[in-house]
Amino acid sequence: MNVYGLIGYPLGHSFSKQYFTEKFEKEGIRDCMFESFPIPVIEEFPALLKSCPALKGLSVTIPYKEQVLQYVDEWSDDVKVIGATNSIKVDNGKLTAYNTDVAGFEISFSKLLQPHHKKALVLGTGGASKAVQFVLNKLSIEFLVVTRNKEGKRHFITYNQMNEALLKDFNVIINCTPVGMYPNEYTAPDVPYHLISDSYYLYDLVYKPAETLFLKNGKERGAVVQNGYEMLLLQAEESWRIWNS
Secondary structure (H helix, E strand, O other): OOEEEEEOOOOOOOOOOHHHHHHHHHHOOOOOEEEEOOOOHHHHHHHHHHHOOOOEEEEEOOOOHHHHHHHHOOOHHHHHHHHOOOOOEEEEOOEEEEEHHHHHHHHHOOOOOOOOOEEEEEOOOOOHHHHHHHHHHOOOEEEEEOOOOOOOOOOEHHHHOOOOHHHHHHEEEEOOOOOOOOOOOOOOOOOOHHHOOOOOEEOOOOOOOOHHHHHHHHOOOEEEEEOHHHHHHHHHHHHHHHHHH
16 A cells, blocks of 8 residues: 655645545545644654655645755755755655645646736745745746745845835735635735735635635735635646656
């Protein structure tokens, strides 16, 4: 039996186990199983590997997309640039890190992108944010990262710097934080929504609920909106391809 799984903590919000279990049933894949591995600290990762010798692949979610890299043998070119992984191939004890968030986000995000969407604000600084920044660089879209704590980083701004003058130029806003995710769906990133209009594009990596308060606020003001569900499907299928290549 080949085992695949997901590491993160907590894992109540994840769709991966359900997605892959249904995939195996639907496609008649009988020698595979997918498990959730909620590890409270990344230091438990080596013990997990030892306890599961049949492991062939792992998805990685919050908060370990960066922390897990210390245990990986090889990094893909994307991971070397991004510094974060969401997919690990296990092959005879060798761990190789990939970032399938890149392909998932780029394909999903680009579908609704319009010619006047030239500058973006990226909310959050974690592993998913780094994959998004990688794609924006690839698409030649100028961006600023918005964070609660600037930490002296040159290309970062704080939420209270999102003023009218800034938003006149930056009409793409991408939420890479868990704010608004179930069960806290009545929360939203601290964005001046009254300044948003129909020229804006709001993308939320959160997929549950399907319409977050962040997206609802943008939609009410005529913005183009997209959630992270298609991105999740795309990155999952790309991970499956990698694990079995």
